[in-house]
Amino acid sequence: MMPGFVPGRRLLYLGLALALAACAQPWLPPGPWWLVPLALVSVAVIDAALGWRIPPLTCExxxxxxxxxxxxxxxxxxVHHxxxxxxxxxxxxxYPTGWEMQGLPHAASRLAAGRFLQLGYRLLPTxxxxxxxxxxxxxxxxPLRLWARRAWVGEGDAVRVFPDFTTVLKRSLAAADRRVPQAGVLRRRRRGEGTDFHQLREYRRGDSLRAIDWKATARQQKPISREYQEERDQQIVFMLDxxxxMHALDGETSHFDHALNAMLVLAWLAQKQGDAVGLFTFAGPQRWLAPTKGRAAFDRLLAGLYDLEPGEIHPDYVQAAQALGEQVRKRSLIVLLTNVRDEDSDALPDALRLLTRxxxxxxxSLREVVLDQVLAQPATDLDxxxxxxxTLEYVEARRQALLKLHGHARELMDVTPQQLPLALVNRYLDLKESGAL
Incomplete structure (x- = not known):
């Protein structure tokens, strides 16, 4: 504990009173007024000396x-006294710089010897x-409250701030449940109508006639259906710009953070479906996480991107596609998350052509919400x-750039950040059910 002293409120008030008295000295009757500041200094020194004798406190x-x-x-x-x-x-x-706080500083509290003082406050990581x-x-x-003995105690604590995993988890579980239409996930295939054979079971009302196994039905003397499950053991690699x-903001959240949250939603669902998940970043901090399966894959992905931030350079899509092609040999679903502009109309098609081989x-492509908002407002004056x-000119140029990509990417989406998670999940499930992977 490294102590130091700062003046207390009482000492400041006494000093102010002494200064006023000094200004009024010409109007005061003669006398030994010099004894007053001497006495004040003596009391302050004695009070500080008593403060040195305060036993050290422990804080946690x-x-x-x-x-x-x-x-x-x-x-x-x-605090323990x-x-x-x-x-x-x-x-x-x-606490860490930039975090929002509620509950500090606490007012001075009285603590008896042998007792503990417990205080709490709240923080919001930004x-x-x-x-x-x-x-x-x-x-x-x-003792006289003329001073406050200041000390720095304890040790610092290192913490890690991840994307909001609780919200991501809830959305993932809702998206994976066929019976939750309010989650926004459209599941078109009924139970047993996947693409990989799973098992034989008794016929149930609602099963398709095409699902009946007639040989098994003849042997068992009762209707038997073939049950299928969606494809498993596929690979998904996120290609993150x-x-x-990606610094662009929609509200208080950047496009980059929206993309991370959407990735986690789809990664959680994919590992539940038995697929392997990987990550490749470009145009900034470069990270490569080879596709792996299971809950450990999701934890690995979360640990690999929690401190990731976008850089300040323009994306080189062709170079990124070549680098990813060297890393991923097995046929995979490559999910490219970016923000397409009209200046990408030449490079991005070449990159997609390399990947789709x-x-x-x-x-x-993430679309700025403000574009839709501006176009929805009527023009009332010149400005x-x-x-x-x-805005119309910009949107049209962007639309033309996206049209040039249609021949190079079978799955092309232009969505706002708020629409991104559910759009990814819906398209992924469509691909799984159709056997396109």
Whole structure:
């Protein structure tokens, strides 16, 4: 504990009173007024000396090592006063910069000897990645409360902030359930109508006549149906654009964070379906996670992208496609997440042509919500008319760029960030059910 002293409120008030008295000295009767500041300094020194004798306190911070971006979490601080007189103290925690906070600083509290003081406050992480709590700052008032003895106690804590896994998990489970239409997932195939043979079972009302196994029916002397399941053991590789365009904001969340959340939704569902999931990033921090199966694959993906941030360069789609082709040999579903602009009309088709030689490619372009909002508003004056015309020109150029991609990617989507997770899930399930993978 490294102590220091800061003036208390009482000392500041006494100093102010002394300064006013000094200004009024010409109007005061003669006398030994110099004794007043001397006495004040002596009392302040004695009070500080008594503050040095305050026994050291122990402090503890209880904080989760893992946080979710955009979700409030609790932090608990505990102070133990082992012996001596009762103390008045205030406690402040140096939480990560930029986080939103509720509940600090706490007002000074009285703590008797041998007792514990427990305080709590709430934090809202605003950015993913690695963050660190500083040491706790403790201020203990001296006996006359002229000073506060300040000390930094305890150690810092390293924490990690992930995408909001709770929300992602709920959406994933809802999306995987055929019976939840409000989740927005459209499941068109009935039970038993996948593409991989699963088992024989008794005929049930609603089964297709094509599903009846007539040889088994003859042997068992009762109707027997063939039950199929959706394809398993496929590979999905997310090809994530980490270029400067992904900094674009819709509300308080960037396109990049929307893309990460959508990836996690689909990755969770894919590992539940028995598929392997991998990650390839380009136009920024370069990371490669080979496709793996099971819950461990989802955890690995989460750990591999939680601190990922977009860079400031333009994406080179052809170079990225060549690099990914060297990494992925087995036929896979490549999910390209990017923001298509008209200047991509030459490079992106070449990249898709390279990928589609050996893989099924799903090209997903994120569209800014503000474009739809501007076009939905009527033009009421010159400025709004110019804005409307400029937006129309931009949207048309973007549409033409997307049209050039239709011959190179079978799966092409142009969606807003809010539509992205469910659009990905619906298209993935369609591909699974059709056997296209």
């Amino acid at each position: 911070r209880r904080v989760s090592k893992v946080w979710a971006r955009g979700r409030w979490g609790e932090v608990t601080l505990t 082992p012996q001596g007189r009762a103390l008045r103290l205030a406690l402040f925690d140096h 950015e993913r990645g690695d963050h660190r709590f500083g040491r706790l700052e403790l201020r203990v008032e001296t 980490c270029g400067r365009r 050996h893989h099924r490619v799903m090209c997903v 709004s008319a110019l804005l409307h015309c400029g």
